[in-house]
Amino acid sequence: MYELCSAGENSYYIQSPAKIGVIKLDDENVCLIDSGSDKDAGRKVKKILDENGWRLTAIYNTHSHADHIGGNQYLQNQYRCKIYAPCIECDFINHPILEPTFLYGGFVPNELKHKFLLAKESNAQPLEESKLPDGMSIINLPGHFFNMVGYRTCDDVIFLADCLSSKETLEKYQISFIYDIAEYLNTLEAVKQMDAKLFIPSHAEPTHNIRPLAQINIDKVYEIADIIINICKSPSTFEKLLQSLFEFYKLNMSFEQYALIGSTVRSYLSWLKSDGRIKASFENNELIWISQL
Numbered sequence: 300m301y302e303l304c305s306a307g308e309n310s311y312y313i314q315s316p317a318k319i320g321v322i323k324l325d326d327e328n329v330c331l332i333d334s335g336s337d338k339d340a341g342r343k344v345k346k347i348l349d350e351n352g353w354r355l356t357a358i359y360n361t362h363s364h365a366d367h368i369g370g371n372q373y374l375q376n377q378y379r380c381k382i383y384a385p386c387i388e389c390d391f392i393n394h395p396i397l398e399p400t401f402l403y404g405g406f407v408p409n410e411l412k413h414k415f416l417l418a419k420e421s422n423a424q425p426l427e428e429s430k431l432p433d434g435m436s437i438i439n440l441p442g443h444f445f446n447m448v449g450y451r452t453c454d455d456v457i458f459l460a461d462c463l464s465s466k467e468t469l470e471k472y473q474i475s476f477i478y479d480i481a482e483y484l485n486t487l488e489a490v491k492q493m494d495a496k497l498f499i500p501s502h503a504e505p506t507h508n509i510r511p512l513a514q515i516n517i518d519k520v521y522e523i524a525d526i527i528i529n530i531c532k533s534p535s536t537f538e539k540l541l542q543s544l545f546e547f548y549k550l551n552m553s554f555e556q557y558a559l560i561g562s563t564v565r566s567y568l569s570w571l572k573s574d575g576r577i578k579a580s581f582e583n584n585e586l587i588w589i590s591q592l
Contacts, residue, residue, distance in 0.1 A: 307454025
């Protein structure tokens with residue numbers, strides 16, 4: 300873990316829980332794609348950079364989830380480097396309390412105030428193409444979160460952030476966090492059409508052919524949607540639906556899982572409602588969901 304791996308002549312990644320890209324700009328300077336989960340991750344990144352005689356000039360965040368920005372503050376303090384992030388993701392990075400607040404939907408209980416959901420704040424600026432190193436480009440990957448992006452490097456390596464998970468991760472956790480289901484599916488369909496020398500997802504092994512893994516993730520979305528529709532053949536409250544999903548997939552409830560999976564299930568319900576496959580109504584002051592199929 301935290302091993303520097305070559306991905307191209309000037310492109311590297313650090314093997315870590317959420318892979319970190321390292322792009323060599325010249326003999327002395329590098330930039331990062333994401334920064335890891337916390338201060339400890341930042342220290343390990345700095346150790347790698349120091350061992351190679353590299354100076355960090357900028358961090359390009361793919362999105363604002365804590366496991367991708369947790370090393371920002373430490374590294375920015377060490378190198379005085381710039382940090383760039385897309386659109387609303389930039390606001391979440393500057394004000395990280397927004398992540399657990401968004402997930403929970405209210406004032407955050409202490410059980411959600413930990414490094415996996417609440418990163419240390421850092422000073423991020425809005426991402427623009429003009430801020431990128433020569434040969435590097437932005438790839439829009441919405442769906443997992445508001446304005447998530449990936450990056451294509453000058454070596455034709457694509458960092459895909461969290462737009463898909465490994466088969467093993469899907470089998471273990473079953474329901475991955477998704478903000479916008481329709482956009483997420485559009486993103487995966489677009490990823491299936493991409494060509495590159497190497498694809499590096501944050502939570503899956505690098506591959507030269509991303510299509511099979513993208514399809515596995517697409518299939519999982521439709522599987523979950525079908526299960527929700529089936530559960531809602533009998534009128535169901537959100538809490539009952541969530542409980543049924545946890546029981547179906549043999550998951551264990553906690554504050555963190557309630558926030559992450561609960562938010563995702565609400566996104567599924569919005570998507571299915573807009574498609575006319577599920578109807579919402581209020582009965583006896585309860586919001587009831589019932590499938591239309």
